[in-house]
Amino acid sequence: MTTALYIIALVALGVSFFKSKEKSILALKKAWKSFENILPQFLSILIIIGMMLAVLTPEQISKVLGNESGWYGVMIAAIIGSITLVPAFVAFPLAAALLRSGAGYMQIAAFVSTLMMVGIVTMPIEIKYFGKKATIVRNAAALAFSLVVALVMGMAL
């Protein structure tokens, strides 16, 4: 997917240069400016995520997300999922491993859904673009929705 993205970007840049050199240089300048603008937050968040994942291991997570953990387990799963931000290629195998080691579908659904939709560590970036209120409303709504997803999936699977 990343390769495809590079190909698209390079082709677009090539076409752009063919049409107007000045505009293309301006586009690259703008690209760099908006990247540098958000870089301090990006770097800070990377360190926070690294520290958090170093402390929270899969074994620890699976201990609290067992099938019998019920709503308590769902809440814990939602809290862990909301705070952390894990790349998907880590998150899905982790969720699959948790299921095998005894976690329930309801808890895993809460974990996966909040992991993707709710981002507490990334809030500084979101606030930079959307302001405090919109950020809090969106994350709170996504958290509530994730709990509904967990409930439905717990009943259906």
Added chain:
Amino acid sequence: MRSKALNLVKRYRIFLLLAFLNIAILIFLPQVGVKSVQLTWSNFIEMLSVLPPIFILLGLLDVWVQRETMTKYMGEHSGLIGVLIAFLLGSAAAGPLYAAFPVAGVLLKKGSKLSNVFIMLGAWSTTKIPLLLFEASALGFKFMLLRLVMDIFGIAIIAYFTEKMLSKKEKEEIYQRALAQ
């Protein structure tokens, strides 16, 4: 020159603080410290690999796509077309959710409707096509499909709800922010 350096330190102060904290952990709790540095490093590499094309495309979009065009397809009166474009844009994306915020910024700057921008964010966070395949293989097809169907409705509900909760003035401020980026 001096004020420029000072400004740089000021902007990166939280990052510097965290870096020192991580070094302290490395010294006092070497096991946790090494693991966290490794994780940070691999995430950093992931970020560096996926961000350049996203930002190049954003720069090109900013320069070539006119405000009127964007407003027509994703603006206030874009209707179902705008919603569909927002869903597709988010679903076809690559990279973690935090990479979606700069994209959101450019869409706003060009006059896209706020709820459409939230739909793009929602789709970016959960309905990315390569992720769905991955999810199906890790957690089962039924798990993926059930979540996808609920997510499509959920994303739209969250987007409209968030927009409804904001006053006219707050929305205006969001657009002003985007223009200042």
